Amino acid sequence: MKKKRNEELAYEKVKRAIMLKKLNPDQRVTEEWLSQELKMSRTPIRSAFKRLESEGLLTLIPHRGAFVCNPSDKELEDVFRLRVVIERYAAELAIENMTDEDVVEMEKLLKRELEAYESKDFEAFLTINSLIHAFPAKLSNNTFLLQEIERLNQWSDCYLILKDEFYTIPTEEAKSIPEHHAILEAFRNRDVDKMCDEIETHLLSTLDDLSERKSIFS
Amino acid sequence: MKKKRNEELAYEKVKRAIMLKKLNPDQRVTEEWLSQELKMSRTPIRSAFKRLESEGLLTLIPHRGAFVCNPSDKELEDVFRLRVVIERYAAELAIENMTDEDVVEMEKLLKRELEAYESKDFEAFLTINSLIHAFPAKLSNNTFLLQEIERLNQWSDCYLILKDEFYTIPTEEAKSIPEHHAILEAFRNRDVDKMCDEIETHLLSTLDDLSERKSIFS
DNA sequence: AGCGAAGAAATTGTATACAATACATGAACA
DNA sequence: TGTTCATGTATTGTATACAATTTCTTCGCT
Numbered sequence: 409m410k411k412k413r414n415e416e417l418a419y420e421k422v423k424r425a426i427m428l429k430k431l432n433p434d435q436r437v438t439e440e441w442l443s444q445e446l447k448m449s450r451t452p453i454r455s456a457f458k459r460l461e462s463e464g465l466l467t468l469i470p471h472r473g474a475f476v477c478n479p480s481d482k483e484l485e486d487v488f489r490l491r492v493v494i495e496r497y498a499a500e501l502a503i504e505n506m507t508d509e510d511v512v513e514m515e516k517l518l519k520r521e522l523e524a525y526e527s528k529d530f531e532a533f534l535t536i537n538s539l540i541h542a543f544p545a546k547l548s549n550n551t552f553l554l555q556e557i558e559r560l561n562q563w564s565d566c567y568l569i570l571k572d573e574f575y576t577i578p579t580e581e582a583k584s585i586p587e588h589h590a591i592l593e594a595f596r597n598r599d600v601d602k603m604c605d606e607i608e609t610h611l612l613s614t615l616d617d618l619s620e621r622k623s624i625f626s
Numbered sequence: 627m628k629k630k631r632n633e634e635l636a637y638e639k640v641k642r643a644i645m646l647k648k649l650n651p652d653q654r655v656t657e658e659w660l661s662q663e664l665k666m667s668r669t670p671i672r673s674a675f676k677r678l679e680s681e682g683l684l685t686l687i688p689h690r691g692a693f694v695c696n697p698s699d700k701e702l703e704d705v706f707r708l709r710v711v712i713e714r715y716a717a718e719l720a721i722e723n724m725t726d727e728d729v730v731e732m733e734k735l736l737k738r739e740l741e742a743y744e745s746k747d748f749e750a751f752l753t754i755n756s757l758i759h760a761f762p763a764k765l766s767n768n769t770f771l772l773q774e775i776e777r778l779n780q781w782s783d784c785y786l787i788l789k790d791e792f793y794t795i796p797t798e799e800a801k802s803i804p805e806h807h808a809i810l811e812a813f814r815n816r817d818v819d820k821m822c823d824e825i826e827t828h829l830l831s832t833l834d835d836l837s838e839r840k841s842i843f844s
Numbered sequence: 845a846g847c848g849a850a851g852a853a854a855t856t857g858t859a860t861a862c863a864a865t866a867c868a869t870g871a872a873c874a
Numbered sequence: 875t876g877t878t879c880a881t882g883t884a885t886t887g888t889a890t891a892c893a894a895t896t897t898c899t900t901c902g903c904t
Binding site for chain 2: 413454455458459462470483486487489490493494497550551552553556560563
């Protein structure tokens with residue numbers, strides 16, 4: 409395996425730590441502490457922090473330190489509503505450019521999703537979920553669209569995990585499987601309007617579930 | 627004036643240099659060279675590079691260096707088409723939340739735009755143009771939407787300049803003034819559909835002008 | 845006790861030396 | 875002549891020492 413730069417390692421480890429809640433929202437993380445923890449100097453840590461900040465996972469305050477992001481419910485909703493708009497657009501373009509092989513490709517993704525769900529592999533499930541949502545954008549042939557969708561998707565994952573006290577694989581994930589199939593069906597039929605609507609329904613349903621689940625504790 | 631961090635200075639200077647074409651597309655910029663040029667060590671330069679990369683102005687290749695972005699025509703079009711989708715959404719939300727003062731505010735912006743145009747202050751013109759396009763997003767009350775619009779807008783500005791061999795204040799800018807007024811008018815009348823359409827027309831017209839202008843030389 | 849200032853401690857910001865890596869150059873060889 | 879491999883050079887990557895800045899603490903004053 410190719411040797412990775414420490415900067416890259418630091419980035420991945422911190423991100424993972426945030427996702428797995430080893431680092432809590434609003435927690436302060438100092439360069440010094442992390443450099444001891446990861447057994448490297450502060451230099452690559454600083455670089456990694458920069459990148460994590462640009463992705464919204466950390467907030468850097470000059471001369472103060474790095475703080476793990478702590479998204480509000482409103483922000484979570486904001487992201488999902490923006491995703492609706494952008495992913496609908498991606499669907500439009502995807503259907504314009506699609507071929508029969510793409511349908512097969514999408515079917516494969518859904519199959520992998522099911523497998524991940526059944527083997528309760530939470531991380532794999534998240535990864536495949538991202539791939540599914542990025543799939544139309546991949547066909548769109550619009551680089552920026554893909555980029556934006558991946559960005560927002562990543563945020564969603566992170567926020568989703570951060571906001572939930574006891575995140576494992578909840579029932580909600582089971583629900584998203586038939587919803588993804590509905591999207592696939594519309595895609596197969598090249599039905600733009602249907603596909604857009606299914607995407608909207610799915611995203612808003614996920615958002616609803618999140619709000620609901622949260623309200624148990626609040 | 628508060629003393630700025632060198633990292634901040636480096637960021638601003640490089641960005642400006644790219645915008646003013648002191649640095650050409652695809653040009654390689656080494657940390658060493660810039661550190662001598664800006665009379666600071668490589669450390670703050672590296673930080674600045676990271677940020678410029680995340681904004682798409684530079685491409686960083688590990689162990690190779692930093693390269694000034696060189697967007698293709700296709701990418702320019704991609705960005706503008708994505709902006710259409712997102713700014714339309716912003717307009718919808720803006721009209722939901724708007725008050726009478728907001729109309730006054732928008733009028734002020736257009737007045738400032740005209741002033742900048744008449745005094746041929748190109749940089750001011752670009753700045754105000756960005757403010758105008760971000761204005762609906764500001765009213766939208768969706769943080770991410772605003773962020774995305776500002777990002778794409780900044781890209782557009784940069785690409786717009788990079789792609790044009792002899793950029794000053796061309797006639798196209800004059801055209802955008804009445805188009806902005808059409809948007810304002812729809813906004814004043816709280817006419818969502820009209821406002822969305824005017825935004826779309828304006829963005830696509832800008833894109834057309836860019837493609838056309840370019841084709842003179844190609 | 846409350847307030848303010850001065851200094852101490854903690855932490856990021858910067859400079860610099862050195863290591864690791866990628867690319868270019870050129871020699872050896874077929 | 876063309877190809878491969880070793881070596882050299884340029885440039886980024888990393889560690890570390892030190893400077894600058896912010897925050898915390900403590901002490902003195904009212």
